[in-house]
Amino acid sequence: MSYNNDITSPSEMVMDTDDYVGIPNESEKEPVAIINPDNDNDIDNLQDLPLATDHEAMKELILPPLAEEPRILEDVVNTWSIPSWRGLPKREHGPIFHAGGYPWRILLFPFGNNVDQCSIYLEHGFEPNEVPENWSCCVQFALVLSNPNDPSLYTHHVAHHRFTKEEADWGFTRFYELRKMFNVPYENGSRPLCENDTANITAYLRVVEDETGVLWHTFLNYDSKKETGYVGLKNQGATCYLNSLLQSLYFTNAFRTRLFYQLQTSGTAVGTNELTKSFGWETRHIFEQQDVQELSRKLMERMEEKMKGTPAEKVLPDMFSGKIKTYISCVNVDYESSRIEDFWDIQLNVSGNKNLIESFQDYIQVEKMDGENQYYAGDEFKLQDANKGVIFTSFPDVLHLQLKRFEYDIQRDMMMKINDRYEFPEEFDAAPFLIEGADKSEPWTYQLHGVLVHSGDLNAGHYYAFLKPEKDGWFYKYDDDKVTKATMREVLEENFGGEYRLPNGSLLRAPLQKKAPIMRQNSAYMLVYIRQTRLDKILRPVTSDDIPTHLKSRIEEETALREARKKERMEEHLYIGVKVITNETFKQHGGTDLTNFDPEVEDASTPKFYRVLRTMTMEELTTTIAEDMQQDPRNIRCWVMVNRQNKTIRPDQPIMDLNPTVEEVFQRAQAHRDQALRLWAEVAEETASDGKAIWPTHEPQQNGIVVKNDLILLFLKYFDIESQTLRGVGHVYISKEKKVEELVPLILKKMGWGEKLPSDEKISLYEFEAEAVAEAAELQDGDVLCSSGAAERKSERNILEKRLHLNEKQVSEEATRKSDRVEDAREYYDFLHHKKTVKFHAHPTKCDAAQFPPFELVLNSKISYDVLTERVAAQLEWEPTHLRLWTVNVSTGNPKSAVKRGNNQTLQSILNPTGFGNLNASQRTDAFYFEVLDISLAELDTKKNIKITWLTEGITKEASCIQQDHLDLLVAKNGIIEDLIQALIKRADLTDEAESGRIRVYEASQHKFYRELKRDYPVISLNDYTNLYAERVPDDEVNVDDTNTISVFHFQGEPNRAHGVPFKFLLIEGEKFADTKKRLEKRTGLKGKSFEKIKIALIRRTHFSKPHYLEDDDELWSIASGDDDYLGLDHVDRTRALRNGVGDLFLR
Known part of the structure; x- marks a missing residue:
């Protein structure tokens, strides 16, 4: 079937979900992704399906609950009866009907929109030029295609969309296959869907309330400031955690500072580059995800430190700091040990608690100290039963609650995120968690005003925040540079974590594991509550009068400067740079060339830079240069600088025609990578009676022709031997026919030394023989000649003072060391x-x-x-x-x-x-x-550098290794371990062995004990790839045979994951392991719960991967069978995260 290609299709749409798409442009060869959901008609009991004419029953079937749970404003059903399907044009509209106060209609492509299926869409019914500005309407809709003769035969698709002026239609490009539509019975029926060319299309519209103004929004051209009155913060790379914290501090109005001033006044998202630079962070730091809770604490600590001694010293503590009491109280006697400390936030356990109240109860629960764990109450009461715990004495006005969503999983050996459901209320009463007798003259009810959220897992995720800036206002979602209104469901329910639940209440399960529910990846990790009685104080409006004048004016100046730079960048193509060498810059340049066009640091020798319009004429540019040089423009002549093959940059020819533009001159002269025009500005040394310059060469004639004579332009430099400096002198013109030695008078004149040198002084010219003719020496315009003077009598200092007009101090400062002194210009050029x-x-x-x-x-x-x-x-x-x-x-x-x-x-x-x-x-x-x-x-070179670790007593909880000092010792290469021990005693300032006990030295490899070194062992034989340790021999091991000891090492989970410092341990015959553990506790220095967490195992080298964990009734003496056995302490390696992490978070 052929289609009319001249018919215009709807505007191209953006895909909303996988179930439905917008209408692609017919002119495109490749339409947007087209998806035909298979599950829309997947009904288990076909006999129970309602008829297409039963609209109420159909609504229940085809319009499922929405995840956002918006309020329903109106439900409308409209049916379009089509009497002759194949008689329709390629594109047809149904009759207009109304829903939600707006016109709607069905848009039909009966023969498909560039596909082999019919295409059906829902479209608003406004005329193109009558759509209200900024109009939008959120609609859930279903389209049903049915047989009018048999309403049990139908197919449908459902979608939801935010209709706007730009996105006027939405629907389904592949609605139903044309080849099945007319002649093939539909599913189990006996009739096709389109029977006798007739069909019904029914639209079910459910108009819902757009409470926040951003329901199903695409956020194209979204203006946070216009829609909400607030702006976001730009993400520099991975700084979303920083942005969420800063926004939470911003709404605490009494706390606003420089960055927050910009958040209040800026119309667009604010950058945090200056802030992170002030922290001392480099580029790599802004791409590292950090712990926002740690950042919050360090930021508060640093600000409190900076405010000390200022009028604002008490601002932060009064607002964010509370007090907590840690106590141990005896049960049977009147004795208590306690201390009261400040806190800035409270870290609450999520694991094992269902909600905020349970976490607070868990936080202040009392631990009983009885039995073997009795508390020593001093010499008077001795050991006593006691209660140990913490209790709050006061809470701050702004309460920061850190939810411990990340915990260490010993089985996985890594930090894991806890996605369990954890509820927090919109308000709660903190009074039950205060100490008895606390000030309760005001209620301790707290109102939720901030929820900081983490979405993702430990290794990859995103941070954003829900904040309530006003006492009775909305919550807003701050997601980097985007700010939107949020519903209470978004703030609370969607951030409790736990299992995903569908709108109908059932659990969402993974497709491959039907039994395992899918857990929410987004959950609250930090809550901000404000005491209700202090809301007006904390959230008071901030006016322009509250902002310091100096801050306001400074930021306004910076904003104006940024705008000027932005404008400059936008107009960059209209301008060109011009770099100009003058006689003054040449004289100050100490290098071999005329100047350095791209110096690292600008100084007096740096060429003058001009930014001029490309259309400026050379006459106008020459006038500008002359004004800077305080010269008559007629006395200034610009020469074009060019690159030579020897990598020098020299004047090539003067610009005599001043009519061309700067751009035209640049294009003709461009022979280098510099994007600026390079010029040398020559000042005329001779003028006519009318003030017009007389130029030695390239003098224009009356007929306008420029004639070049045989004079050559040469630049002169002088190397002063005494001061060891090279500097420019000036320029001269010399005929090609003259000898180079004839330059001497010119040099003397330029140096101001008169016409003739004294008899005891001489001057040298380098690179050329003095008798050589300039033409034979192949001199050309722009060449540089260097001269140097030397005194043959002992008056160098006087000559230096006389010629360069230097005082005694300057002469002394410019004189260099004899070893660096060069005697002529050639050597200096080489330097x-x-x-x-x-x-x-x-x-x-x-x-x-x-x-x-x-x-x-x-x-x-x-x-x-x-x-x-x-x-x-x-x-x-x-x-x-x-x-x-x-x-x-x-x-x-x-x-x-x-x-x-x-x-x-x-x-x-x-x-x-x-x-x-x-x-x-x-x-x-x-x-x-x-x-x-x-x-x-x-x-x-005769000594050996030995790295050794001196072990003191005890084992630290953080490092899981014996307390240690790392030392570098120098011992004679022919020395022995005895010499090493003596060097250790001297370096570490230890007492002598005779007084404090014998010192032993041993080697360890891969955190396991290797061997103890004898006193006469040569140090030259020490292995550089093992770790060397030294310690005092414990009293119970003195004069004990090595066969009565066992090697001990630390591991985590598996023996091949060793860590910490190994050591030797004495075995006692007949001793039960319960007593052995007490000696181990003393040897390691760990006490109480820290030692109780350690599992102890016997590990045989022949079965190294299978630790045998010991019981209290075991006898280690009998079980251990020789040197092949180790005693392993199984506990967490606390140094692992430090070794493998991205580094500590810091604020400079």
């Missing part, structure tokens, strides 16, 4: 070619950075290792023989390896070693760490 700026920092672990601050040196990369250390030593005021340099790892910034002294080494070869392939890429080429030594480097 400039090889010079390198090198940074030096104190070694982070081997040198005191406070005593030796970082510094930079400009060095010749050809200097030797000895000269390098001399220069560094002079800076540090240290002996060069007592210095050691370290290269720097380019990735980590940590010391890489010590620099070894070599006879043929240079600075270049040290920083850029050859012959090591890709290893060089890991080393910085501009920096060293230095280490100041107490002994010479030569003596250091």
Whole structure:
């Protein structure tokens, strides 16, 4: 069947859900995704289906409850009877009917909208030019195609959509197959759907209330400020957690500051770049998800610290801080130990509690201390039964509740998110959780005003917030840069977590695991409550008068500057940059060329920069330059700068025609990557009587022709040997026929030294023989000649003072070390070619950075290792023989390896070693760490550096390893372990062995005990790949045979996941393991519950993966069978997260 391609189809629609799509443009070869749901007609009991004419029963069947549960405004049913289907045009509208106060109609493509199925849509009935501005209507609708002769035969599809002026129609491109429609009986019936070319299309419309104004919104061109009066915060990468916290602080009106001022006054989303920079965060930090609860605490702590000693010192504590009492109270005697502390937030357990009230009850529950766990109540009462717990003495006006949604799962060995259902009320009474006798003159009822939500799991997720900025206003959803109104269902029910429930109350289950319900991924993790009696104070309106004037004016200035920069960027294509060298900038330049067009730091030698319109004429530009130079524009001539093959940039030819535009000159002269026009502004040295400049070359004739004579433009530089400086002198013109030596008088004149040098002084010109002719020397316009002067008598200092007009102090400062001194310009040019700026920092672990601050040196990369250390030593005021340099790892910034002294080494070869392939890429080429030594480097080479860990008593809960100090010791390479112990005693300032007990040294590998080292063991044989530990031998192990000890190590879950510091432990014959555990408790230093959490197992090397967990009645002496057995302490590795995490959150 052919279609009329001239018929216009509806506007292209955006897909709303997988069940229905908008209408694609007929001109497109590839229409939008078209989906025909299979489950719309999947009915188990066909006999129970209502007839298409039973509209009420049909509504119950085909209009399911909506997940958002909006209020129904009106239900309307309309049927369009079609008497001749195949007589319809390609596109046809049904009659207009009304629902919700608006006109509607059915849009039909009887032969399909570019598909082989009929296409049916719902469309508003407004005329194209009569649709109200900003009109929208939220509708759930179903379209039913039925046989008018047999109403039991029908098919239907259902959808919901937000109809707008832009999205006028919505429906189903693949409604029903045309090949089955006319001649094939429908399903189990005996008739087709379209019998005798007749059919009915019934539209069921349910108009629902758009309470928030964003129901089913696409958020295209959405304006948060216009719709809600609030703006969001831009997400820099992964800073949604920061945004949600900041927004929660913003609505606490009494707390607003700089960022929050912008949130109040800006019309668009506000950036947080300045804030994160003030934290000291780099780019990598803004792409790392962090714990918002930790951020909240650290932000409060830092602000409180900054406010100390200011009038605002009490603002934060009064608003956010409460008090809690920790106590142990004896039951049978009058004795209590307690302390009262401030708190800024309360961390409540989610696991095991159904709601907020249960969590508070769990928080203040009393622990009984009786039996073996009795409390020692001092010498008077001894051991007593006691109650241990916490109780609140006061709550703050703004109460932050942190819900512990993330907990460590020991089975999975990782942090896991708890998605259990956890309910929190819109208001609650906190009085039951206060201490008896607390001030209850005002009610302690709290109103919910903030819900911070995490959606996702531990590794990937998103943060947003629901906040109520006004006492009796709406809740708003703050999702980064978007702000929308929210219903109480969105605030509460949808953030309780737990299992997904369908609108009909049934659980949503995973398709492959019908029994397992799907858990909500979005749940509240932080709640903000405000005391009802303080709402007016906390949420008081903030007016412009409340904002400090200096803050307001500063931000307005910054806003104006940003707008100006934005405008500048938008108009960038209209402008071009011009970089201009003048005689003054040339004289200040100490390099070999005329200037540096792209300096890292601008100074007096930096070319002048102009941003001018591309349409500006060269005459106008010359006038602007002349005004800056305070010269007559007629006396200024601009030369175009070009790149030469020797990588220099020199003037090529003057611009004599001033009529062309700057853009035209730039296009003709562009031979470099610089996007700016480069010029040299020449000032005329001779003028005519009428004030017009007389130019030595390229003088225009009366006929307008520019004639170039044989004069060459040369630039002069002078190298002063005494001050070791190179500077520009000026420029001269010389004929090609003249000898180079004839430049000397010109140089003397430019230097202001008169016409002739004294007999005891001489001047040297480099690169050219003095007798050479300029043309033979191939000189051309823009070449630079360098001269240097030398005194043959002992008056260099006087000459320096006389010629350069320097005082005594300046002469002394400009004089350099003898080892760096160059004697002529050629050597200095070589130095400039090889010079390198090198940074030096104190070694982070081997040198005191406070005593030796970082510094930079400009060095010749050809200097030797000895000269390098001399220069560094002079800076540090240290002996060069007592210095050691370290290269720097380019990735980590940590010391890489010590620099070894070599006879043929240079600075270049040290920083850029050859012959090591890709290893060089890991080393910085501009920096060293230095280490100041107490002994010479030569003596250091005779010693071995040994890293050893000195173990003190006890085991820390955080690190799960014996308390330790890490030390670096120097021991003679021919020394023994006895020498190492003596060095340890001296370095760690320990008491002698005779007084405090023998010290033993042992090696460990992969967190397991390897061997104890004998006193006469040579240190040169120590393995660099094992860990070395030293400790005092416990009293019960002194003079005990090693066969009576067992090696102990820590592991988590499986023995191959070892951690912590291993140690030796004494076995006692006949001792029950219950008593053995007491000795282990003392040996490790862990007490009470911390030790009780440890499971202890015997692990045989032959069955290493199968730990045998010990019972109190076991006898370790009998079970342990030799050196192959280990005692394993199975507990959580608290250092794992620190080793594998992204790093601690910090605020600078």
